[in-house]
Amino acid sequence: MNGIILQNLDAYEIQQYQQNRYPCFFVDIIEEAVPGKSARGYKNFTFNEWFFPAHFTDEPNVPGFIQIETLTQVFLMTFLTLPENKGKKTDFISIKNARFRKKIVPGNRLDIEASLDSFRHGLARGHAEGYVNGEPACSLELEVAVPDVMTKFIPRSGGVIPPYKFIVESGLSVGVLVAGKEIRYAA
Amino acid sequence: MQREAFSLNETELLKYQPNRYPFLLIDRVTEVVPGRSAKGYKNLTNNEWWIPVHFPGDPNMPGCLQVEAMAQMLTVAILTAPGMEGKIVHGYKHAGTFHQEVRPGDRLDMEAEILSFRRGLCKGIVKGFIDGALACELESVIIIPDVFNQFRPKGADNKIRKGENSHG
Numbered sequence: 001m002n003g004i005i006l007q008n009l010d011a012y013e014i015q016q017y018q019q020n021r022y023p024c025f026f027v028d029i030i031e032e033a034v035p036g037k038s039a040r041g042y043k044n045f046t047f048n049e050w051f052f053p054a055h056f057t058d059e060p061n062v063p064g065f066i067q068i069e070t071l072t073q074v075f076l077m078t079f080l081t082l083p084e085n086k087g088k089k090t091d092f093i094s095i096k097n098a099r100f101r102k103k104i105v106p107g108n109r110l111d112i113e114a115s116l117d118s119f120r121h122g123l124a125r126g127h128a129e130g131y132v133n134g135e136p137a138c139s140l141e142l143e144v145a146v147p148d149v150m151t152k153f154i155p156r157s158g159g160v161i162p163p164y165k166f167i168v169e170s171g172l173s174v175g176v177l178v179a180g181k182e183i184r185y186a187a
Numbered sequence: 188m189q190r191e192a193f194s195l196n197e198t199e200l201l202k203y204q205p206n207r208y209p210f211l212l213i214d215r216v217t218e219v220v221p222g223r224s225a226k227g228y229k230n231l232t233n234n235e236w237w238i239p240v241h242f243p244g245d246p247n248m249p250g251c252l253q254v255e256a257m258a259q260m261l262t263v264a265i266l267t268a269p270g271m272e273g274k275i276v277h278g279y280k281h282a283g284t285f286h287q288e289v290r291p292g293d294r295l296d297m298e299a300e301i302l303s304f305r306r307g308l309c310k311g312i313v314k315g316f317i318d319g320a321l322a323c324e325l326e327s328v329i330i331i332p333d334v335f336n337q338f339r340p341k342g343a344d345n346k347i348r349k350g351e352n353s354h355g
Contacts, residue, residue, distance in 0.1 A: 011233050011246050011291050022239045028232050028292035044230035044292060046214050047197070053208040060197055105197045107214035107230060109294070 006033040006081055009041075017080045018073065019089050023050055026070040027112075030077050038115045039077040043070050047106045062104040067138045068095060071112055071128040075142060078116035079124045085146055093123065093143035102137040110137060122149030192220045195227075195263070203266045204259065205273050209236050212256035213297070216263055225264040225299045229256050233291045248289035250323075254281050257313035257325040261299040265309055265331065279308070280328040286321050293317050307334030 009030040015021070030041040045062055052060040072092075079085055104110060114128035123145050130138040155178075167175040167182060175184035195203065195216040204211065216227035231248060238246045262276045289295055299313040308330055315323040 011238070012244050023234060023236075025233045025238075042292070043234075044232040044294065046230040046232055046235065047211040048209055048229075048235045049232065050208075050234070050236075058198065058201070060201075107197060107228070109230065 027073045033077045033081045035081040041074045042111045071140045074112040075114040075128045091145045096141040098140045121153040122146040203272045221267040228296045231293045253323045254283045260297040261311045277330045279330045282326040284324040306338040307331045
């Protein structure tokens, strides 16, 4: 986007871009990040991590939610590397089609490739794939928000949040009703 | 003493190695010849307990833990011998040399070789490599109290206690 490609970011440099910290920091090296486009990196798994004694005692393997978080943290580097987003916090909006194809165990290295499909109004859409020894291990489609940016685009009336009601259809909230106007979430 | 070489995956390793989280500092044993040698590796990652404190902004593996990781690889070479699995091991004497920093994202490959193993006393050397370059070395003497105590003269005091401490 702006012609800069970042290479071989280590722990310190990655933490300048994202706010995840131990014990919820699940990326080791970003081999290459093209701001606004893609990121490639990896995480090593070792016995010395807090979830292995519990998942499971006699058969250690990486829990699915850790795989999701690892894929996501590499994905974050596709848009947090844009100068205007550097160091901002992020929120999950949705996760789709999470697939876990391989058991990942201590001693494995998870190589991750993430691509950004769109970034508008503080909402990033994209997908990430993980590989162990070159074989597909897990994949994911995501939507992640940067609240700092997104709140600038929320309509406001004099700085006060207007009264609103949730629209509920068959038990699910599908949008909000503000000043007689229906605003539905994107499908 | 010549035996066939084999490898240990993550579940088999737990059978032979008594160390557990947060002090199990090897991940995989790729080749072990019981009573002679062991090769394997530890993965380094940002999700380890020393990362936030050693050091903030510049994480690297503490030297004492490199010594521990190498000593654990040496013990695997002994603990895979018949009748030894899961036994407690104590460090007796370690001499370490550190050639370069070991950082998250690295893989520390280790090669342990036993020089002598008699009466529960084992001498060995271990070398650690990152991407093929020498990172750390260890000359070590370790004791297996269960075996060692059988050879102590009767009535000797200060028996090496077993099972109460992890080895260092």
